Amino acid sequence: MFKIIGHRTLKTAVGAALAIFIAEQLKLDFYVSAGITAILCVLATRKDSLKASWQRIVACVIGLALATVIFELIGYNVIALCALLLVFIPIVVYFNARQGIVTSTVFMLHLYTLKQVSLGILFNEILLLLIGVGAALLMNTYMPSNEKQMRNLQREIEQSFKKVWYEYARYLQRNNTDWSGEELITISKKIDDGLAYSLKAMDNNLFRQDDYFYHYFKMREKQFEIIERMLSLISTLDQTVLQSQKIAAFMEELSKSVHPGNTALLYLYQLHKLTEEFREMELPISRKEFEVRSTLFHLLYEIENYLKIQKKFEPLSSKR
Template structure:
């Protein structure tokens, strides 16, 4: 049986909160344990918002419960009426996370069968203590940087492999339908590699969201921006491979594109793509626009696919370049 960090934090926090409230001589100290269990969350930012919502919910629920119990009596009908009005108020305030805590406060008042300043003050202190303990424990979150960086490496590696497979498709004298020992063409390998890239990107983004939510003062969005950049490049690589599929690997400026793809594969992990490389892509696009149009339908299709391929390749390089410029500007 595996016991996770959150389980340990919850158990320790509940006990600590009850000890604190009990030491303060406040009745119903056990409530602090229940509220602390509800306070421990998976991310730090969420716990701060939740703490505020719980405190407000406790005040609102305590006030409503006091009014209904004094008017209707300490009975289930009064409790039901209290919740009937309390729930919509919390929804209107967009503080639904505090509903359960508010209901617990109303339940404790009903169980005690009395309404006085001492009890209400004690319940407010219980909520404050349990919220503070929950927030404190949520400051201790596992470091997910290593997991994110693992997915970063995986994305870069598999994208480089996809570019190398495209390079193979554009090679001189290469049959686009030729298969390897596993019966796969270069195009087949590209699509498999792109699927792997997307999987790594999605995993990385999920860890990135958790990383961001665990930051309190820092507003470092580097990881989120990185995976957004790679996701855009993934879409561009899909477009490029579709162009190769439509043209059966026979694109115009094939030799030049082959060399640029080879260079791109080597530089994909670098901070900033070579300006020379981007100039080479612009030259290909300029040549394509200046060359006479083909007379055959197949020739026109090849021209269009080559243009789209070159534009996507240029955007792929520029996307990484713009990302690097933004990152460097923030250093």
């Protein structure tokens, strides 16, 4: 049933029914408005629901206050209603409560329909609002965890990174061109999905900033940009030299170490040793060899940037 309907749809239906039931039992006028408010306040995340609920409360208080003054001064007619909306909407927008415009307009129209304002009527409207908001917030106390999806994406991205590093190394060693490059296409989509899941998880944690996965996917996003740039460099190399063999061996080591932990310092040290070794080698004797060596040094620079990004990342184990 959950797979067919969806948890948000179920929460919206139950929240609306609960709000209407409570308002009806309290014998409030226009009790169905409590259900409408609940429907509008059940959103994708707890933070969104709290924000929307607060904006509706602010807008409703402003709207009822303005409606009381304008209807009593001008009368309960279309001109007064038009004047009310002309004043109400800009004020609500100014107070950054635009999500409450529709809900508040419904409550103001209740006064217009009744053709009168009293403390009892205003109390009725406030109760409708609070019941609707309360039911929505109660429903949104349950939010399914998406940690499993994020961990799956994390594993899939790391497997793809390993494959890319391995294929880069294979090309530098033997100029193999039989790799389809499929991983380069899918990684970007998986990172985007991971960021979307992580942002949603952060919005559902109101009292604890659980941002590990967000920073993880941002790290991979930056590293992937470097990996993409490296492809254009590697594709220009049509011959192997001693230096390319050594870089290929280093890339193979990197392919084995793609995981959530942080081993960047170790590999940065090895990379610096490799760079110094290249600098001490004899100078190239031909233009072609010079161009190859230049491209390989550029590759080393990009690998260093890749590792520096990893170095800044704080693993989950160190946050607990």
